[in-house]
Amino acid sequence: MKRINEKLIRVYTSILSIEEEALKKSQFNDLSIKEMHTIDAIGLHAQPTSSEVARRLRVTKGTLTVAVKNLVRKGYVERQQLDQDKRVVNLSLTRKGRLMYRAHQAFHQKMVAGFVDGFDADQTKLVERALDNLMHFLDENG
Incomplete structure (x- = not known):
C-alpha cells in the first residue's frame, strides 16, 4: 500500500509539473494550470x-466567476446570458479556447496510451476498475 501511495503522489505531481512546463513553452503560456482545467471542464461543444x-x-461559483472573467479577458471563453433568466450564464470556448482544449486532450491521450502500452484487454479493465474505486473514494470523501 505504501508503494502505491508513493506512486500515486509521484504520478499526480509529475502530471501537473509536465503540464505546467508544456504550458510555459506553448502559445498558451498566458494560462495557469487551473485556467487550463477550467477550459477542459467547459468542453468543446456543450x-x-x-x-x-x-x-x-x-469550486465555488465565486471562484469560477473570477477564473471565467480572466479567461474571457484572455480570449479563451465567452459568456452567454439567457434571455429568459439573466441569472443563468452559459459558457463556451472561443476559437483560441477550442485550440487549447484540443492540445490538452492530445497530451492526455498520449499519456493514457503510454500508461496502458502493452496491456491486454483484461489488464486494461483491471486498471479501469482500480481507477473507478479511487474515483468512488474521492467522490465520497471530497
Missing part, C-alpha cells in the same frame, strides 16, 4: 452553465 462547470471543478 455550453454548460457556470454552475455545472463549478460542480465539475469542485
Whole structure:
C-alpha cells in the first residue's frame, strides 16, 4: 500500500509539473494550470452553465466567476446570458479556447496510451476498475 501511495503522489505531481512546463513553452503560456482545467471542464461543444462547470471543478461559483472573467479577458471563453433568466450564464470556448482544449486532450491521450502500452484487454479493465474505486473514494470523501 505504501508503494502505491508513493506512486500515486509521484504520478499526480509529475502530471501537473509536465503540464505546467508544456504550458510555459506553448502559445498558451498566458494560462495557469487551473485556467487550463477550467477550459477542459467547459468542453468543446456543450455550453454548460457556470454552475455545472463549478460542480465539475469542485469550486465555488465565486471562484469560477473570477477564473471565467480572466479567461474571457484572455480570449479563451465567452459568456452567454439567457434571455429568459439573466441569472443563468452559459459558457463556451472561443476559437483560441477550442485550440487549447484540443492540445490538452492530445497530451492526455498520449499519456493514457503510454500508461496502458502493452496491456491486454483484461489488464486494461483491471486498471479501469482500480481507477473507478479511487474515483468512488474521492467522490465520497471530497
